[in-house]
Amino acid sequence: xxxxxxxxxxxxxxxxxxxxxxxxxxxxxxxxxxxxxxxxxxxxxxxxxxxxxxxxxxxxxxxxxxxxxxxxxxxxxxxxxxxxxxxxxxxxxxxxxxxxxxxxxxxxxxxxxxxxxxxxxxxxxxxxxxxxxxxxxxxxxxxxxxxxxxxxxxxxxxxxxxxxxxxxxxxxxxxxxxxxxxxxxxxxxxxxxxxxxxxxxxxxxxxxxxxxxxxxxxxxxxxxxxxxxxxxxxxxxxxxxxxxxxxxxxxxxxxxxxxxxxxxxxxxxxxxxxxxxxxxxxxxxxxxxxxxxxxxxxxxxxxxxxxxxxxxxxxxxxxxxxxxxxxxxxxxxxxxxxxxxxxxxxxxxxxxxxxxxxxxxxxxxxxxxxxxxxxxxxxxxxxxxxxxxxxxxxxxxxxxxxxxxxxxxxxxxxxxxxxxxxx
Amino acid sequence: xxxxxxxxxxxxxxxxxxxxxxxxxxxxxxxxxxxxxxxxxxxxxxxxxxxxxxxxxxxxxxxxxxxxxxxxxxxxxxxxxxxxxxxxxxxxxxxxxxxxxxxxxxxxxxxxxxxxxxxxxxxxxxxxxxxxxxxxxxxxxxxxxxxxxxxxxxxxxxxxxxxxxxxxxxxxxxxxxxxxxxxxxxxxxxxxxxxxxxxxxxxxxxxxxxxxxxxxxxxxxxxxxxxxxxxxxxxxxxxxxxxxxxxxxxxxxxxxxxxxxxxxxxxxxxxxxxxxxxxxxxxxxxxxxxxxxxxxxxxxxxxxxxxxxxxxxxxxxxxxxxxxxxxxxxxxxxxxxxxxxxxxxxxxxxxxxxxxxxxxxxxxxxxxxxxxxxxxxxxxxxxxxxxxxxxxxxxxxxxxxxxxxxxxxxxxxxxxxxxxxxx
Ligand SMILES: Cc1ncc(COP(=O)(O)O)c(C=O)c1O
Ligand SMILES: Cc1ncc(COP(=O)(O)O)c(C=O)c1O
Numbered sequence: 085x086x087x088x089x090x091x092x093x094x095x096x097x098x099x100x101x102x103x104x105x106x107x108x109x110x111x112x113x114x115x116x117x118x119x120x121x122x123x124x125x126x127x128x129x130x131x132x133x134x135x136x137x138x139x140x141x142x143x144x145x146x147x148x149x150x151x152x153x154x155x156x157x158x159x160x161x162x163x164x165x166x167x168x169x170x171x172x173x174x175x176x177x178x179x180x181x182x183x184x185x186x187x188x189x190x191x192x193x194x195x196x197x198x199x200x201x202x203x204x205x206x207x208x209x210x211x212x213x214x215x216x217x218x219x220x221x222x223x224x225x226x227x228x229x230x231x232x233x234x235x236x237x238x239x240x241x242x243x244x245x246x247x248x249x250x251x252x253x254x255x256x257x258x259x260x261x262x263x264x265x266x267x268x269x270x271x272x273x274x275x276x277x278x279x280x281x282x283x284x285x286x287x288x289x290x291x292x293x294x295x296x297x298x299x300x301x302x303x304x305x306x307x308x309x310x311x312x313x314x315x316x317x318x319x320x321x322x323x324x325x326x327x328x329x330x331x332x333x334x335x336x337x338x339x340x341x342x343x344x345x346x347x348x349x350x351x352x353x354x355x356x357x358x359x360x361x362x363x364x365x366x367x368x369x370x371x372x373x374x375x376x377x378x379x380x381x382x383x384x385x386x387x388x389x390x391x392x393x394x395x396x397x398x399x400x401x402x403x404x405x406x407x408x409x410x411x412x413x414x415x416x417x418x419x420x421x422x423x424x425x426x427x428x429x430x431x432x433x434x435x436x437x438x439x440x441x442x443x444x445x446x447x448x449x450x451x452x453x454x455x456x457x458x459x460x461x462x463x464x465x466x467x468x469x470x471x472x473x474x475x476x477x478x479x480x481x482x483x484x485x486x487x488x489x490x491x492x493x494x495x496x497x498x499x500x501x502x503x504x505x506x507x
Numbered sequence: 508x509x510x511x512x513x514x515x516x517x518x519x520x521x522x523x524x525x526x527x528x529x530x531x532x533x534x535x536x537x538x539x540x541x542x543x544x545x546x547x548x549x550x551x552x553x554x555x556x557x558x559x560x561x562x563x564x565x566x567x568x569x570x571x572x573x574x575x576x577x578x579x580x581x582x583x584x585x586x587x588x589x590x591x592x593x594x595x596x597x598x599x600x601x602x603x604x605x606x607x608x609x610x611x612x613x614x615x616x617x618x619x620x621x622x623x624x625x626x627x628x629x630x631x632x633x634x635x636x637x638x639x640x641x642x643x644x645x646x647x648x649x650x651x652x653x654x655x656x657x658x659x660x661x662x663x664x665x666x667x668x669x670x671x672x673x674x675x676x677x678x679x680x681x682x683x684x685x686x687x688x689x690x691x692x693x694x695x696x697x698x699x700x701x702x703x704x705x706x707x708x709x710x711x712x713x714x715x716x717x718x719x720x721x722x723x724x725x726x727x728x729x730x731x732x733x734x735x736x737x738x739x740x741x742x743x744x745x746x747x748x749x750x751x752x753x754x755x756x757x758x759x760x761x762x763x764x765x766x767x768x769x770x771x772x773x774x775x776x777x778x779x780x781x782x783x784x785x786x787x788x789x790x791x792x793x794x795x796x797x798x799x800x801x802x803x804x805x806x807x808x809x810x811x812x813x814x815x816x817x818x819x820x821x822x823x824x825x826x827x828x829x830x831x832x833x834x835x836x837x838x839x840x841x842x843x844x845x846x847x848x849x850x851x852x853x854x855x856x857x858x859x860x861x862x863x864x865x866x867x868x869x870x871x872x873x874x875x876x877x878x879x880x881x882x883x884x885x886x887x888x889x890x891x892x893x894x895x896x897x898x899x900x901x902x903x904x905x906x907x908x909x910x911x912x913x914x915x916x917x918x919x920x921x922x923x924x925x926x927x928x929x930x
Binding site for chain 1: 540574647651750801
């Protein structure tokens with residue numbers, strides 16, 4: 085795991101500006117469409133639109149779909165789009181291009197890979213996860229286990245897993261499924277260490293990289309990870325509900341048997357053969373026809389991220405979260421806020437989460453002040469620091485605004501207590 | 508099944524023009540972007556772009572995603588989009604709005620519903636289908652059966668099923684899965700009759716409406732169908748790889764147990780509860796975050812189709828296919844072409860398929876002449892007649908051009924024998 089040395093933190097807004105001016109990633113910000121006067125700290129829910137997306141989609145509509153019609157599958161290369169995007173993502177997660185498929189949603193990909201894992205460990209009956217794992221990860225595992233009737237989902241606390249993974253994994257564990265970076269706290273697991281511990285107990289490991297890919301370096305190859313999934317619409321900036329990815333390690337390409345076998349995962353989809361024969365490598369994880377408009381949008385986001393320096397992204401992510409944490413720590417406690425995100429770099433993703441019983445109205449007041457973060461039930465204010473487009477001044481200003489809101493009790497105004505809506 | 512009386516077929520191009528001028532659906536054509544000089548007979552593979560799609564997508568990019576950012580889930584109504592599109596589709600297939608979900612691909616939806624069916628018939632081990640069913644329907648069933656290890660896929664010929672469905676279904680058949688309209692031949696099953704025969708044997712039925720929805724009337728309610736799926740990108744004109752739909756009859760809402768349980772199918776996705784509780788009705792078939800750009804595009808197509816008169820669509824579809832068949836029949840045999848599509852209205856979908864050992868170069872020559880159809884291996888020239896935007900003159904001209912190509916042997920030119928590419 086790449087770990088930059090601690091940053092010398094700026095102590096004034098001017099110092100932040102100077103850092104931004106010298107930032108090797110400064111130019112990347114211009115590649116995104118960001119509304120003026122908004123500090124966007126929710127790119128881990130929905131990344132902003134790359135500037136190039138608009139023209140790419142227009143071309144898809146005006147030239148490809150409407151003029152070339154069905155011929156665009158070949159003529160505009162739609163048929164090769166998913167593998168092309170997969171290759172871009174592979175470079176971000178330490179995978180070979182043939183180990184990644186872009187298809188479906190993260191939920192559906194979790195299902196495929198859990199299904200593969202259960203068949204690779206037929207004598208074991210348990211899917212192991214964390215108590216606090218992202219809901220869809222838990223639901224998909226619970227649903228699959230309940231559907232077979234022969235498996236079960238078992239949960240352990242994050243603390244126990246992080247402290248002593250071997251003790252949490254027993255001989256009945258077919259597969260351990262975890263989020264690399266926790267969606268709520270922003271805490272990051274030691275991917276290589278937990279993978280090794282699971283392998284030592286004969287279990288396989290599936291990593292959810294939704295909150296890592298594009299912001300945190302991941303090296304699946306080095307960790308000898310078995311399976312992984314991740315979202316296209318967070319740090320990859322692929323647009324709302326962009327297709328997800330799935331990683332299948334080369335070691336499992338030949339033996340994998342997915343429960344979900346659609347024609348796009350067939351060796352020769354357009355031979356229209358009556359019987360199924362899986363495509364080689366991770367291509368077998370493709371299933372039905374991909375949503376091309378959403379996939380084109382993802383392609384733009386992935387190529388943008390793939391063109392940035394991963395080490396620089398990580399260094400800046402840590403610099404921004406370090407700065408925000410340092411600016412807030414002196415007064416958090418006095419306003420009833422608690423820092424939930426670990427301060428140790430090796431345990432931190434690319435977000436800062438604060439706990440407060442009234443996190444909802446605080447989040448609303450912050451949004452009104454121009455700092456968009458989000459709320460995660462029941463009590464978390466979650467602030468994502470996407471290094472590709474955020475600046476040191478953004479982290480500085482966000483801390484200032486939060487402080488002002490807390491100091492003046494602005495969040496206690498009745499207008500912030502309106503009914504909760506989804507985000 | 509709605510069945511218009513036979514049309515008086517026009518016998519001149521002028522008569523075709525007169526029919527087009529009087530066509531109650533004439534105005535609908537203008538709602539599509541169609542390249543000049545192309546007769547597009549492949550809307551059953553990829554429907555053309557509705558004119559309104561461009562502005563809708565621009566708004567999604569320029570205002571919703573890039574300005575509202577994550578707030579667009581509520582602010583722009585993305586969160587309610589899938590149920591809205593589902594309600595539009597429900598009206599086209601004789602379903603209640605709460606019986607339809609829009610999600611994922613047809614392949615993934617086939618999987619969910621087959622999984623539900625197997626659990627509703629736990630003592631039965633067979634998924635029954637047609638030998639010639641669309642490949643992904645066969646692959647998904649084969650993959651699921653192989654993955655459980657306890658089920659098998661059995662195939663019967665279409666002829667046998669159509670002639671005597673009861674004889675093909677045995678006491679081990681948990682679910683019969685069929686395409687309503689055959690992708691290759693365009694032959695249409697008697698949906699109500701086969702459903703009743705399956706029910707009489709205690710089996711459930713899953714209908715693939717990919718080649719029906721938007722072109723052929725379907726009344727799932729009247730037929731007491733259990734399950735159905737269909738594509739968004741064919742006659743619904745939702746754009747390449749647009750999300751698919753899934754129908755779950757009310758009678759199964761309470762008992763259904765899907766193998767694929769993602770957070771969007773949870774009763775309260777944004778409560779982030781640790782345990783799964785299915786949403787009511789067909790909403791439980793949603794899974795992960797939907798691809799919003801593709802879904803917005805589908806919404807435009809579905810609302811367009813939902814605004815047209817279903818009886819008029821069917822009448823025109825039959826008039827166009829009748830006309831094309833009548834124009835070709837006199838000379839088909841002499842050029843080695845065979846009509847594969849049934850002439851009986853009750854057995855015909857919205858396409859005309861012709862068999863020829865050299866269907867590939869014939870299809871290429873036809874495309875070069877401005878008539879876009881497609882080839883289906885090994886020997887089928889497939890011509891889709893989408894009633895929403897095609898005219899009688901199009902059917903007339905397409906027949907003329909095909910005749911000219913056959914008569915002059917144009918298709919025998921070496922340039923049409925270039926390597927096959929996917930379509
Ligand atoms: C009958 C039928 N089912 C399913 C599909 C495609 O399914 P998917 O959308 O999963 O690719 C097609 C595509 O042509 C089809 O004709
Ligand atoms: C860790 C994690 N996994 C999965 C998802 C979502 O999965 P899907 O794309 O299937 O909705 C999220 C969304 O926030 C997430 O944070």
